[in-house]
Amino acid sequence: MILLPYRITKFALQNFWRNFWLSVITISMLVLTLLSINILLVFNFVTDQAVNYVEDRVEISVYFYEQTTEEQLAGAVAYLRSLSQVRDVEVVTAQEALDRFIKQHADDEEIMQSIETVEDNPFGPTLVVKAESVQDFDFIIQALENPNYQDLIREKDFSNYEEIISGIRGSTERVQWFGYGLTAIFLLIAILIVFNTVRIGIFIHREEIAIMKLVGASSWFVRAPFLLEGIIYSVFALLIVVAILYPVLLTLEPKFSSYFGSTIPLMDHFYHEGIWIFVSELIALILINTISTGLAMRKYLKV
Amino acid sequence: MIQLKNVSKVYPPNVIGVKDVSLHIRPGEFVSIVGQSGTGKSTLSKMLFAEERPTTGKIYIGGWDITNISDQDVPLLRRQIGVVFQDFKLLPKKTVHENVAFALEVSGEKYQRIKKVVPQVLKIVNLSAQADRYPYQLSGGEQQRVVIARALVHRPKIFVADEPTGNLDTINTREIIDLLKKINEFGTTVVLVTHNREVVNALKKRVITLDNGQIVSDVETGRYRI
Numbered sequence: 001m002i003l004l005p006y007r008i009t010k011f012a013l014q015n016f017w018r019n020f021w022l023s024v025i026t027i028s029m030l031v032l033t034l035l036s037i038n039i040l041l042v043f044n045f046v047t048d049q050a051v052n053y054v055e056d057r058v059e060i061s062v063y064f065y066e067q068t069t070e071e072q073l074a075g076a077v078a079y080l081r082s083l084s085q086v087r088d089v090e091v092v093t094a095q096e097a098l099d100r101f102i103k104q105h106a107d108d109e110e111i112m113q114s115i116e117t118v119e120d121n122p123f124g125p126t127l128v129v130k131a132e133s134v135q136d137f138d139f140i141i142q143a144l145e146n147p148n149y150q151d152l153i154r155e156k157d158f159s160n161y162e163e164i165i166s167g168i169r170g171s172t173e174r175v176q177w178f179g180y181g182l183t184a185i186f187l188l189i190a191i192l193i194v195f196n197t198v199r200i201g202i203f204i205h206r207e208e209i210a211i212m213k214l215v216g217a218s219s220w221f222v223r224a225p226f227l228l229e230g231i232i233y234s235v236f237a238l239l240i241v242v243a244i245l246y247p248v249l250l251t252l253e254p255k256f257s258s259y260f261g262s263t264i265p266l267m268d269h270f271y272h273e274g275i276w277i278f279v280s281e282l283i284a285l286i287l288i289n290t291i292s293t294g295l296a297m298r299k300y301l302k303v
Numbered sequence: 304m305i306q307l308k309n310v311s312k313v314y315p316p317n318v319i320g321v322k323d324v325s326l327h328i329r330p331g332e333f334v335s336i337v338g339q340s341g342t343g344k345s346t347l348s349k350m351l352f353a354e355e356r357p358t359t360g361k362i363y364i365g366g367w368d369i370t371n372i373s374d375q376d377v378p379l380l381r382r383q384i385g386v387v388f389q390d391f392k393l394l395p396k397k398t399v400h401e402n403v404a405f406a407l408e409v410s411g412e413k414y415q416r417i418k419k420v421v422p423q424v425l426k427i428v429n430l431s432a433q434a435d436r437y438p439y440q441l442s443g444g445e446q447q448r449v450v451i452a453r454a455l456v457h458r459p460k461i462f463v464a465d466e467p468t469g470n471l472d473t474i475n476t477r478e479i480i481d482l483l484k485k486i487n488e489f490g491t492t493v494v495l496v497t498h499n500r501e502v503v504n505a506l507k508k509r510v511i512t513l514d515n516g517q518i519v520s521d522v523e524t525g526r527y528r529i
């Protein structure tokens with residue numbers, strides 16, 4: 001019947017307006033829950049980006065002795081490239097190393113003078129090794145202990161990025177747990193508030209409900225407005241969250257980007273994934289509302 | 304039309320509502336059920352429209368075994384039984400017309416039909432002129448007539464009224480009883496629960512007397528005996 005959806009909507013909207021402040025409180029709680037979830041999502045995204053960013057820049061510089069031949073160097077490069085843990089090997093020849101050094105210290109007269117007094121190039125070739133992930137550095141360092149290359153290597157320079165990254169991860173984890181805890185608390189409160197809103201709604205409409213039942217309204221017709229009201233709450237809550245989130249992201253993105261010195265594509269992420277994020281959040285909200293409403297109706301609505 | 308076979312109702316833990324009641328009400332009858340307070344009159348009438356289920360025994364309405372009627376089928380039963388209760392009120396924020404229309408709306412009736420039926424039943428209860436008033440603008444008797452109109456919208460074959468005159472004075476009571484007689488004359492089976500002696504005596508119809516949940520007398524054209 002086409003009439004029923006119309007009347008159910010009418011009743012649901014009546015419920016909504018008659019308990020306006022209750023509706024506002026319910027929606028606010030849903031908004032808080034959703035916001036904390038979305039802040040977590042943003043936080044996770046930014047952390048991942050930050051860690052990627054750091055990981056991208058982590059490298060081992062392997063300094064070879066000046067007498068290392070090109071064949072030996074090529075062998076070392078091939079060996080390193082054969083390791084699955086190695087993402088990239090950059091070769092810096094002795095001349096390039098010297099050029100870089102001069103360029104770096106061009107302003108320092110003392111160093112420049114001392115360089116000029118040395119006839120031969122004091123630098124050997126250098127390999128700049130990038131790993132697939134931070135955890136792989138130990139393996140790569142060990143691999144370089146290989147007797148074929150060990151004697152050619154003067155020094156391995158490996159700033160301890162692992163500590164930095166596990167530092168990031170460590171503090172992230174704490175914030176994440178806090179976020180999960182907060183979300184769980186909000187979720188629980190939201191469920192209780194929806195439950196209570198429906199309970200009050202049933203109480204306020206008890207006479208109408210009693211009449212509906214006695215004049216032969218189907219129990220579905222009695223229940224549907226309450227369920228629809230839950231869907232209305234969910235949609236409102238989601239719209240409010242989207243309206244809050246996008247401007248916030250818009251202002252945050254340049255801040256994050258300048259902090260990390262590279263673009264954190266927050267807007268891009270929420271633009272492309274937003275539909276899925278918000279659709280699944282809406283479905284989750286509706287599910288919470290439906291379960292909570294169902295429980296309240298089961299307890300207080302004898303139909 | 305209505306048949307009860309050895310019906311008992313025990314409220315948990317062990318309050319007896321009615322005990323071993325058997326009766327048969329034929330189509331078009333007007334039956335009064337009388338008895339003192341707490342003797343099971345309301346329990347009996349509630350079982351007729353499946354507001355309560357019997358603990359033992361069987362109940363048939365128009366040949367339909369509603370003893371263990373499913374929740375899903377209850378609305379179907381209720382659209383065939385008009386119900387008036389003493390504490391079964393009007394919605395204060397709706398007009399007379401809206402109160403009556405409400406019963407049709409929530410049963411999924413089309414607006415065209417609602418437009419047609421509501422004035423018809425308001426005419427039956429003689430309240431056409433008051434259609435746009437709110438309940439607080441009506442007398443007690445008028446309010447009760449609206450309740451009756453609302454119970455008539457589905458053109459029920461059975462009409463159950465539990466103390467419909469409970470709060471009314473003599474004149475209003477007579478009006479309501481006359482209305483019930485009119486409904487009965489249309490062919491509707493009427494079950495009237497009352498403890499009003501004059502009402503029963505004036506009706507000169509079948510009277511079933513309950514005591515302690517049991518039928519103690521059942522006479523055609525009876526009088527109030529307790």
Ligand SMILES: Nc1ncnc2c1ncn2[C@@H]1O[C@H](COP(=O)(O)OP(=O)(O)O)[C@@H](O)[C@H]1O
Nearest residue numbers: 314318319320339340341342343344345346347
């Ligand atoms: N919902 C109920 N739960 C428990 N006991 C009830 C309930 N309804 C009625 N009773 C009991 O059943 C008996 C019959 O009540 P009722 O049918 O209302 O009598 P009447 O309508 O004749 O006054 C009474 O003892 C009453 O207390």
Ligand SMILES: [Mg+2]
Nearest residue numbers: 344345346465
């Ligand atoms: Mg009673």
